[in-house]
């Protein structure tokens with residue numbers, strides 16, 4: 001049978017996917033049993049599994065597949081949730097490409113496979129040759145933890161590490177490319193393939209991306225919360241006319257901000273430097289003010305800067321807690337780079353030293369709050385402006401206040417899309433949708449409702465929304481009430497946490513409505529969650545398990561199995577941050 005003509009990856013439907021998985025596992029098992037005897041090197045199968053929340057690891061995996069193909073290998077690129085743990089032993093050549101989420105956790109699509117692989121009794125992987133590429137961000141305590149866990153576990157199970165793991169920080173492209181360029185030829189080794197296409201991995205890149213964002217125009221910047229609210233949430237409409245770009249409800253738009261000029265000036269003063277001093281950035285001379293405004297993360301202090309500052313200042317309190325992540329994080333709460341400079345005047349830095357300790361300025365992702373079908377030329381965003389006072393200064397989040405305060409009609413907003421292929425309105429218009437999105441978590445659900453409206457979908461829609469106070473923070477109220485009146489929004493359950501003494505959250509409403517919620521799930525309903533990853537999404541997950549156990553009359557383990565099946569069917573998906 002000829003397997004080399006199978007596509008690297010394709011949007012298979014469920015039936016095709018099941019068939020392919022079966023075929024693929026059988027083929028792998030057959031080939032590894034007969035390795036050396038019948039497996040000719042130029043048809044070597046390489047399995048590339050990705051764990052990805054927002055698409056970066058997935059995009060690297062697709063590139064790796066293209067490069068592997070150019071080396072004469074037969075690549076299978078798979079999301080981790082498309083593979084069972086017991087299939088792993090049959091993968092002779094395996095690349096794991098995964099990001100890390102939450103606090104050192106697996107991305108959602110990797111969790112079930114990871115649970116299987118890390119379970120006691122997992123079979124030996126002695127016939128597997130593997131390497132791991134880990135994507136992460138050094139500003140998190142558990143840098144690249146998911147990749148590290150995979151690497152350690154595969155080795156523990158007897159698999160042969162053919163190439164050392166590479167951990168990538170936010171600018172992952174170069175190290176990822178270097179890893180692929182080393183590990184893939186190594187696996188293809190001896191195949192004698194000559195038609196190597198070094199740029200093969202570049203083929204799937206959209207025209208506008210991280211390195212080449214589209215200069216969009218901001219059309220609307222409107223306050224959603226009341227002026228008297230304790231928070232500020234804004235509605236933005238950004239024109240993508242003329243870009244040739246399109247998007248789906250569920251995707252995110254990334255915005256590349258610039259830093260606030262006032263903060264730049266204050267930092268330059270604190271350093272005792274001048275704005276027009278030159279510094280070297282990427283081998284080019286740039287004026288300091290320009291570098292700080294456009295190229296570096298100057299609000300959130302980098303770990304390198306904190307360590308150097310502690311060493312140069314002799315600050316005993318700071319030096320004493322450098323190794324204690326909880327104490328350090330408490331100390332840093334509310335302190336930005338400027339606070340640290342101002343509070344430690346004995347630590348002196350030249351402009352070059354300072355710049356060398358900074359991380360590159362990153363884009364921020366925003367879940368799109370419009371449907372690309374209803375609004376093909378504009379993208380709507382729902383953004384909470386980060387503003388807080390601490391240490392006698394006003395502090396502002398870089399990107400949320402760039403949009404709120406700094407962008408005018410003439411300022412290009414540099415943007416690119418990141419698709420979220422699983423966070424989608426179901427293809428079947430008749431299936432129920434349950435959406436849990438407090439705060440800015442409402443964003444993709446506004447898009448989902450527009451999408452259902454556009455499609456004239458008959459399926460029921462249920463939104464759980466909440467925020468601090470109904471009077472000031474009930475955003476998009478008119479739209480939601482109109483959807484209720486029209487019947488598009490079948491149910492709307494609200495939880496305003498600060499309208500009464502005891503907090504009421506969306507998960508409390510879920511529990512109250514548990515019987516009906518379970519009925520919707522049992523009718524084939526989809527369960528979507530968006531918003532805060534650290535508290536809300538965890539509590540909502542717990543509430544979901546409780547609802548299923550109580551109203552499905554299931555044991556705790558059966559409720560876990562029920563939820564896992566929802567995840568496998570992509571009927572429980574999250575967009576959390």
Ligand SMILES: Cc1cc2nc3c(=O)[nH]c(=O)nc-3n(C[C@H](O)[C@H](O)[C@H](O)COP(=O)(O)OP(=O)(O)OC[C@H]3O[C@@H](n4cnc5c(N)ncnc54)[C@H](O)[C@@H]3O)c2cc1C
Pocket residue numbers: 054252299300333334335364365366367368382383384385386387388390396397398399400401440441443575576577
């Ligand atoms: C996939 C995805 C989708 C997202 N969708 C949305 C969305 O739809 N809407 C939305 O608003 N955001 C969304 N976000 C979050 C968004 O990307 C940014 O993280 C957010 O706007 C803050 O960025 P910033 O640059 O304004 O703040 P930053 O400059 O990054 O500063 C944020 C930091 O400030 C500190 N901080 C914040 N508040 C306080 C406080 N009260 N006291 C002390 N310190 C504080 C914290 O250290 C925090 O990490 C999403 C994120 C992801 C990953």
Ligand SMILES: NC(=O)c1ccc[n+]([C@@H]2O[C@H](COP(=O)([O-])OP(=O)(O)OC[C@H]3O[C@@H](n4cnc5c(N)ncnc54)[C@H](OP(=O)(O)O)[C@@H]3O)[C@@H](O)[C@H]2O)c1
Pocket residue numbers: 231233384385386400438439440441466467468496497498503505506507531532533534535536537539540577
């Ligand atoms: N990881 C992150 O850094 C992160 C995560 C989420 C949001 N944010 C940022 O915070 C800003 C505001 O976010 P937002 O408007 O989306 O939401 P938010 O202001 O954090 O909260 C929205 C609602 O959720 C409630 N809530 C708090 N804890 C909860 C829990 N455990 N379970 C359920 N609900 C809970 C809040 O109640 P109370 O406040 O009254 O308790 C409030 O009513 C944005 O800038 C956003 O980007 C950052």
Ligand SMILES: Cc1cc2nc3c(=O)[nH]c(=O)nc-3n(C[C@H](O)[C@H](O)[C@H](O)COP(=O)(O)O)c2cc1C
Pocket residue numbers: 051052053054055056057058098099100101102103104105107135136137138140141142143144145170172533576577
């Ligand atoms: C909410 C959130 C939590 C994260 N937690 C971690 C973490 O604990 N450790 C880490 O190294 N990176 C962490 N990251 C960074 C991601 O791993 C990194 O951005 C990665 O490139 C994302 O890849 P993906 O798009 O394939 O998911 C986190 C990112 C977000 C948005």
